[in-house]
Amino acid sequence: MKIGDLSAFSAFLAVAEHRSFRAAAIELDITPPAISHSIKTLEKRLGTRLFNRTTRSVSLSEAGERLAAKLRPAMGAIEEAVQEIEGRRETASGTVRINASEGAIRMVLKPVLAHFLREHPQIHLDIVSDGRLSDIVAHGFDAGIRLAEAVPRDMIAVPIAEEARFAVVASPSYLKARGRPRVPQELHDHDCIRFRFESGAIYHWEFERRGIAERIHVSGPLTLTDQPLMVEAAMDGIGIAFVPEHLAASGLGDGRLERLLEDWCPPFPGLCLYYPGHRHVSPALRALIDALSRERLRS
Structure with a gap:
């Protein structure tokens, strides 16, 4: 695999999520023709069509679905490794938007809020109480919290609470x-x-x-x-x-x-914090994940 493949795979996953070449181009800060060229080159190299295109819609082909399922966790792991190194020199700052039910907020967020915000004065948490299991990507959230069994399969899930009943x-x-x-x-x-x-x-x-x-x-x-x-x-x-x-x-x-x-009433896997696997995990979100993971170990 060449370095250029990583860019092509990133472009592929962006189009796969947005079902739009234009929206993917905006996310990656490149031009729509560049996205289109990258996808065509990748399809030519793989010898198969990855997307079904019409004048009004873009959808994954069967081969595209299989490739996306394999690439999401792999690309997420690569990005997380890079961000872990970058995070050592970046200051955790900025706004982190979290979507969670009121019960989850009280159970796992409230116990860490005061200490976390004192420890990270440059971080602002924007927490929205929502019991509708909203699409966090579509609604502009950095992460969500819900029971493990309800986390979408294309997300990275981090356990932050023990089994529930x-x-x-x-x-x-x-x-x-x-x-x-x-x-x-x-x-x-x-x-x-x-x-x-x-x-x-x-x-x-x-x-x-x-x-x-x-x-x-x-x-x-x-x-x-x-x-x-x-x-x-x-x-x-x-x-x-x-x-x-x-x-x-x-x-x-x-x-x-x-x-x-x-x-x-048997126990079942508890709450997880989850986020899109191919998105950048900011130092601020990483700091919150680490705080919740430490709290889980203490409890």
């Missing part, structure tokens, strides 16, 4: 009046506190035990878009809630809540 909880007064469900299907006979995503969709409760998966569409008198409020509603005896375990920890610890169906 959900908990089914209810107040002692509710359970005394209505009894305890023993299997997920019995939730149909109970008042459940439902969660609505910002998209408008209702979350279906998901369970698993010994390889058996259950997905329950519950019903009840209350639907909320805020999980801490769901915990409070369960404490008030309104019904059964299904929430991240850490949100219910206080109520479980002091007896205001009791846990149900625990053996149906």
Whole structure:
């Protein structure tokens, strides 16, 4: 592989992401004809068409899809290695835009914010609370935070929290009046506190035990878009809630809540910070990643 191939591969990945030669040229700060020439040269060398082009659209061919899948992590690793060396002499400064749910912000960002900003006075963090799983590239974010299972496959994901679990909880007064469900299907006979995503969709409760998966569409008198409020509603005896375990920890610890169906709630990979693999990781973002990784090791 020649040095020129790296430029051609960078051009290829930029066009693959934007589905536009003009947008890729803007990102790479070169002319659209230069992008087009680079792609044609690469296609000629590989002996295959990488893009399907029309007057209105650009899409990856089957060969292009395979090449992009292989190149993204490889190019990301090369850029990260170079940036690691550059980062030793660059000052961490500037704005870092982060997209995350409110729960993720409170769980992994809030504990490090004060110390991080004191340690890096030239960094400004712009944190947007968003429960819609937005496209961070399309919306101009440097990185996002979400559960590992929800991170897009073309992103670099850095674990920043240990395994997570959900908990089914209810107040002692509710359970005394209505009894305890023993299997997920019995939730149909109970008042459940439902969660609505910002998209408008209702979350279906998901369970698993010994390889058996259950997905329950519950019903009840209350639907909320805020999980801490769901915990409070369960404490008030309104019904059964299904929430991240850490949100219910206080109520479980002091007896205001009791846990149900625990053996149906296995752990799963926790939160990750993720970012586009082919984009430059600034010293400021790298500093935040390092801070979150250190906090994970301490916790």
